[in-house]
Amino acid sequence: KQEVTQIPAALSVPEGENLVLNCSFTDSAIYNLQWFRQDPGKGLTSLLLIQSSQREQTSGRLNASLDKSSGRSTLYIAASQPGDSATYLCAASNDYKLSFGAGTTVTVRA
Amino acid sequence: NAGVTQTPKFQVLKTGQSMTLQCAQDMNHEYMSWYRQDPGMGLRLIHYSVGAGITDQGEVPNGYNVSRSTTEDFPLRLLSAAPSQTSVYFCASSYFVQGAGGYTFGSGTRLTVV
Numbered sequence: 001k002q003e004v005t006q007i008p009a010a011l012s013v014p015e016g017e018n019l020v021l022n023c024s025f026t027d028s029a030i031y032n033l034q035w036f037r038q039d040p041g042k043g044l045t046s047l048l049l050i051q052s053s054q055r056e057q058t059s060g061r062l063n064a065s066l067d068k069s070s071g072r073s074t075l076y077i078a079a080s081q082p083g084d085s086a087t088y089l090c091a092a093s094n095d096y097k098l099s100f101g102a103g104t105t106v107t108v109r110a
Numbered sequence: 111n112a113g114v115t116q117t118p119k120f121q122v123l124k125t126g127q128s129m130t131l132q133c134a135q136d137m138n139h140e141y142m143s144w145y146r147q148d149p150g151m152g153l154r155l156i157h158y159s160v161g162a163g164i165t166d167q168g169e170v171p172n173g174y175n176v177s178r179s180t181t182e183d184f185p186l187r188l189l190s191a192a193p194s195q196t197s198v199y200f201c202a203s204s205y206f207v208q209g210a211g212g213y214t215f216g217s218g219t220r221l222t223v224v
Contacts, residue, residue, distance in 0.1 A: 032212065034212055034213060036215075042217065042218075043200065043215050043216060043217040043218045044200065045215075046212060046213070049212035089153075091153075091213070093213075096160065097158065097168060098143075098155070098202070098213060101152070102150075103152070
């Protein structure tokens with residue numbers, strides 16, 4: 001059974017600082033790994049999708065890396081803004097399902 | 111707008127009542143699934159479907175039924191609601207079986223069973 005862990009559970013940083021969010025998974029036979037953002041009381045918004053054959057994906061200030069062999073993915077958010085405050089979820093895809101981590105709740109202080 | 115549409119957004123049920131949560135997607139995705147999100151438990155898979163007429167159970171299927179008669183729709187039925195089914199329910203779809211195309215989620219249904 002795939003187990004996904006996210007560290008830290010919560011993070012508070014001043015505006016402008018770079019964010020580093022970690023995700024680890026136990027079964028390396030994944031099809032892809034996806035990062036989502038969830039605002040309080042809202043749904044999941046996809047941020048980045050990394051296929052198993054890829055090492056990283058970038059979108060604007062966001063960059064995600066994937067190391068299948070070590071079972072790790074990292075989401076980097078450059079020059080954080082108060083609008084980046086949210087919960088970030090990583091999810092590993094295999095065997096017809098997504099396995100989610102518990103999330104990292106980020107607060108960016110103005 | 112293309113995407114996954116869930117209805118209703120909010121629902122309160124009495125214990126023992128039945129209801130259907132609706133999910134529709136207009137992206138011609140083969141794969142559709144239902145998750146529930148609970149504090150401290152994260153998102154857990156209830157049921158999924160890899161195409162019309164094909165469904166299977168996820169991690170927490172008890173108390174829920176699904177069917178898939180069309181590519182677009184994947185309703186979730188609660189047969190006899192229990193307080194333990196109070197949760198936020200999300201429907202998700204994917205372009206390709208096993209999620210090679212990534213997953214798109216609906217905005218969720220907040221269900222309270224009293």
